Amino acid sequence: MKSAVETLNPTRVRLTVEVPFEELKPSLDAAYKKINQQVTVKGFRKGKIPARIIDQRFGRGAVLEEAVNEALPKFYTDAVNEGELKVLGQPEVDIKELKDGELLSFTAEVDVRPALEIPDYSGIEVEVDAIEVTDEDVDKAVDELRERFASTTPVERAAQEGDVVTLDLEAKVDGEVLQDGVASGVSYTIGSGELLDGIDDAVTGLEAGGEATFTSELKGGSAAGKEAEVTVKVTQVASRELPELDDEFAQLASEFDTLEELRDDSRRRLRNTKEYDQATQAQERVLDKLLELVEVPVPEKLLEDEIGTRKHNLEHHQLAQMGLDLAKYLEIQGKSEEEFETETREAAVKGIKTQFVLDELVTQEKLNVNQEELTEHLMRRAASSGMSPDQFAQAVVEGNQVPMLVGEVARGKALAAVVQAATVKDTNGEVVDLSDEEEEAEEAAAEGGETAEAASETAETAEEKSEEKSEG
Numbered sequence: 339m340k341s342a343v344e345t346l347n348p349t350r351v352r353l354t355v356e357v358p359f360e361e362l363k364p365s366l367d368a369a370y371k372k373i374n375q376q377v378t379v380k381g382f383r384k385g386k387i388p389a390r391i392i393d394q395r396f397g398r399g400a401v402l403e404e405a406v407n408e409a410l411p412k413f414y415t416d417a418v419n420e421g422e423l424k425v426l427g428q429p430e431v432d433i434k435e436l437k438d439g440e441l442l443s444f445t446a447e448v449d450v451r452p453a454l455e456i457p458d459y460s461g462i463e464v465e466v467d468a469i470e471v472t473d474e475d476v477d478k479a480v481d482e483l484r485e486r487f488a489s490t491t492p493v494e495r496a497a498q499e500g501d502v503v504t505l506d507l508e509a510k511v512d513g514e515v516l517q518d519g520v521a522s523g524v525s526y527t528i529g530s531g532e533l534l535d536g537i538d539d540a541v542t543g544l545e546a547g548g549e550a551t552f553t554s555e556l557k558g559g560s561a562a563g564k565e566a567e568v569t570v571k572v573t574q575v576a577s578r579e580l581p582e583l584d585d586e587f588a589q590l591a592s593e594f595d596t597l598e599e600l601r602d603d604s605r606r607r608l609r610n611t612k613e614y615d616q617a618t619q620a621q622e623r624v625l626d627k628l629l630e631l632v633e634v635p636v637p638e639k640l641l642e643d644e645i646g647t648r649k650h651n652l653e654h655h656q657l658a659q660m661g662l663d664l665a666k667y668l669e670i671q672g673k674s675e676e677e678f679e680t681e682t683r684e685a686a687v688k689g690i691k692t693q694f695v696l697d698e699l700v701t702q703e704k705l706n707v708n709q710e711e712l713t714e715h716l717m718r719r720a721a722s723s724g725m726s727p728d729q730f731a732q733a734v735v736e737g738n739q740v741p742m743l744v745g746e747v748a749r750g751k752a753l754a755a756v757v758q759a760a761t762v763k764d765t766n767g768e769v770v771d772l773s774d775e776e777e778e779a780e781e782a783a784a785e786g787g788e789t790a791e792a793a794s795e796t797a798e799t800a801e802e803k804s805e806e807k808s809e810g
Contacts, residue, residue: 341417348452349637353417353429357409357442365409369401402436414446424451426640449637454698457631460759464623468764469612471605479604483591484583490576496543497575499529503541504574509556509566518559519566527578534568544572558661617772620762621753625692628756634691644686697745699752707747715747 339361344352370389379387379395392401410431418425429448436442490502497503503526509519526533528542534554544550549571556566581587588600653664662670668678699705720730734740762770 339413339416341420343421343423346447348635349426349640350447350449351421351423353414353421353423353446353448354434355413355417355444355446357413359437359440359442361413362405362409362442365405366401368408369404372404373401398438402438406433406436406442409442410444413442413444417446418448423448426450426637427643449639451694451697452635454632454634454694456695456698456702459628459631459756462624462627462631462756462760463763464620464627464760465763465765466616466619466623466770468766468768469609469616471608471612475608476601476605479608480583480601483600483604484580484587487587487591488578488580490578492574492576494545495575496545497528497541497572499538499542500527500578502527502576502578503544503572504576505541506571506573508569509561510568511556511561511564511566513567516559516561516566519556519561523573537568537570540568540570541572544575546572546574548572560661562661563666616764616770617757620760620770620772621757624757624760624762625753627760629688629691629695632691632695634694636687636690640690641683641686644690645682648682648686693749696749696752699756700748703752703755705748705751705755707744707751711747711751712744715743715750719743 339355339357341353341355344354346352370392373392373396374387375384377387377392377396378384379391382388382391389401414429414431426449429446431444431446434443434445493501505521505524505526507519507521507524509516511519524533526537526541528538531538534557536552536554540550540552541548549569551567551569553565554568556562556564581590583597585596588594588597592600592603594600594603652667657663657667664678668675671678673681716731716734717727720727723730725733734743757772762772764770
């Protein structure tokens with residue numbers, strides 16, 4: 339077999355392949371055998387029909403077609419490997435010549451990963467928010483904890499802001515009670531904004547047994563987005579009482595003996611959170627700078643697939659769970675369809691470029707993923723998915739997703755290496771040492787946010803599908 343590679347553009351090539359006819363013999367034998375099992379010829383036992391009889395009865399062309407279809411994936415894969423190509427997606431194959439007993443010639447056009455030049459990135463400089471934990475921050479954290487330990491006491495008076503009321507609700511649209519629009523015994527804190535718009539005004543001033551009707555747009559359910567007439571009945575009013583902020587509260591709400599110890603722990607936790615946020619911010623800004631340094635052509639077909647995947651996931655998974663459609667989502671976000679399309683395309687482009695660049699860095703820096711790193715990443719992914727590690731691992735293996743997980747971890751390590759090489763300063767002009775946050779940065783990158791994974795497993799999936807198709 340002979341093959342040649344012609345570069346059509348930075349992300350697409352044309353393979354020209356010539357196969358001597360003798361290399362088709364195994365596929366021809368397989369074609370005769372397959373046809374033998376499918377047809378019946380009088381005078382011959384099934385599976386024992388001579389090749390010349392098959393040629394006479396069904397035509398040599400049918401045999402050749404079957405043989406070529408069986409052989410093409412192997413010849414294509416051999417040509418890809420010979421050309422050391424990193425292909426994306428399925429090829430467009432065109433049979434140029436098929437001479438019985440002489441030659442098979444075909445071309446295959448396919449998208450490929452572009453060759454990238456990664457320049458020296460050690461000069462990257464970014465600015466991040468300075469870390470500051472104020473007394474007000476600590477007060478807010480302690481107050482939130484205090485809210486969790488509030489007690490309620492039923493009262494015989496009109497409901498007011500901050501009270502916890504027990505409600506019965508009934509929603510009508512166009513005069514008809516909705517099947518999923520009736521609820522009883524709903525607990526609601528007036529002023530929390532956790533239920534329907536307008537409910538605070540409706541129940542404020544009502545005593546137990548009081549009723550009110552108001553109009554509100556439904557946020558979920560079968561009539562999400564529609565205006566409904568809602569009747570609300572208050573069955574109980576209870577006042578909320580917050581515990582005193584003292585040592586006794588600290589002992590109730592934590593493992594600490596004093597309020598001061600509790601406040602110190604809250605300050606430490608807040609600082610840790612801000613340090614993590616700062617590391618993530620540094621990671622995102624370093625990535626943006628890195629992408630500015632590298633020219634990354636994006637295959638158009640891959641981009642369209644990525645945009646389609648993002649839209650599908652948003653509409654059929656995220657929005658469906660919230661009972662929203664795309665039109666309602668855009669209305670809530672205050673975006674036009676054109677703005678949504680532009681933002682989705684930009685995010686998809688960034689995702690693909692990010693994956694290409696970080697994968698190239700993995701190769702350039704010779705980064706490897708060991709079993710411990712892979713196991714730790716698998717544990718984190720399992721926790722975020724709500725599955726047990728064993729269940730998640732089984733799903734990964736059955737779905738042939740191990741290479742994808744390895745890629746996530748490797749890209750996380752690549753981005754962490756770039757962050758460590760960069761100069762990061764806070765808004766006070768102080769150099770930020772992210773060495774302590776390096777592991778967290780790798781985790782955040784590997785978990786696939788809008789940074790290291792940015793988004794795109796499409797390229798990887800396309801390669802896997804291409805390999806499967808070629809091999810099978």
